[in-house]
Amino acid sequence: MAVSRMCVVFGLFVGLVMAVGTASSAKFEELFQPGWAADHHVREGDVLKLKLDYYSGAGFSSKSKYMFGKVTIQIKLVEGDSAGTVTAFYMSSEGPNHNEFDFEFLGNTTGEPYLVQTNVYVNGVGNREQRMNLWFDPTKDFHSYSLLWNQRQVVFLVDETPIRVHTNLEHRGIPFPKDQAMGVYSSIWNADDWATQGGRVKTDWTHAPFVASYRGFDINACECPVSVAATENAKRCMSTGAKRYWWDEPTVSELSLHQSHQLMWVRANHMIYDYCTDKARFPVTPAECVHHHH
Numbered sequence: 001m002a003v004s005r006m007c008v009v010f011g012l013f014v015g016l017v018m019a020v021g022t023a024s025s026a027k028f029e030e031l032f033q034p035g036w037a038a039d040h041h042v043r044e045g046d047v048l049k050l051k052l053d054y055y056s057g058a059g060f061s062s063k064s065k066y067m068f069g070k071v072t073i074q075i076k077l078v079e080g081d082s083a084g085t086v087t088a089f090y091m092s093s094e095g096p097n098h099n100e101f102d103f104e105f106l107g108n109t110t111g112e113p114y115l116v117q118t119n120v121y122v123n124g125v126g127n128r129e130q131r132m133n134l135w136f137d138p139t140k141d142f143h144s145y146s147l148l149w150n151q152r153q154v155v156f157l158v159d160e161t162p163i164r165v166h167t168n169l170e171h172r173g174i175p176f177p178k179d180q181a182m183g184v185y186s187s188i189w190n191a192d193d194w195a196t197q198g199g200r201v202k203t204d205w206t207h208a209p210f211v212a213s214y215r216g217f218d219i220n221a222c223e224c225p226v227s228v229a230a231t232e233n234a235k236r237c238m239s240t241g242a243k244r245y246w247w248d249e250p251t252v253s254e255l256s257l258h259q260s261h262q263l264m265w266v267r268a269n270h271m272i273y274d275y276c277t278d279k280a281r282f283p284v285t286p287a288e289c290v291h292h293h294h
């Protein structure tokens, strides 16, 4: 019974891959292009390095836009002194009412821990910052960072461990990002006015260039061609009836029990800041925080 159901789901999935061009690849060139400062990009085999110096940072962006699915990149953050620098990996749509899911890695002085700031913008409004430290040194090795997006939730994952979930609470009248195709971006820049210890530690340019390394580029998502109207793309990328995308399957559309426990562990042991509990900034608790269950 279980086996035959699996086969049906798998069969549909294969059909969809061919029908709508779900993209999955480990190759940078197929999926991405330099967004700015191509002269600050360095290729070394499978690894792409972005360099920040006094003159410029650097960034890359996906060639296509996507709705729903999963994007993963392995990143090795700036070694040694990274104070003042921010390396970001994010998805974003365009326009004044854009949606955005952000990982921002805030550098630090040598030996002090990196922080991971995440944020979610819905209809042009962000202010949903969370900050965590990590359970490993992200400058020593490559680790995978993923954004999983479906109609029920946006999940931020570090080495497949969920560190944040933004749940669809539309049934409570809270908007959820699901109508705009998003590009995938990464960049490194100088943010010493705020990034490290609240902006007190400035970038030490004698330690430049600051280098973030990338590999293992993977996008497994519903691609939205620019030639196709937004409403048509939204329809194509939605699971309806017999057309099921894997990211809308019950096992993916919400956290498993194991993942919920992982998230609780991360929040208990690694959370440094959560906008949901910042009474000084938000005297009235943001609506989605009231209904989120952790």
Ligand SMILES: *[C@@H]1O[C@H](CO)[C@@H](O)[C@H](O)[C@H]1NC(C)=O
Residues within 6 Å of the ligand: 106, 107, 108, 109, 112, 113, 114, 115, 195, 196, 197, 198
């Ligand atoms: C940098 O290190 C200091 C001291 O350990 C810590 O308080 C801070 O949270 C770290 N991260 C940033 C981004 O400031």
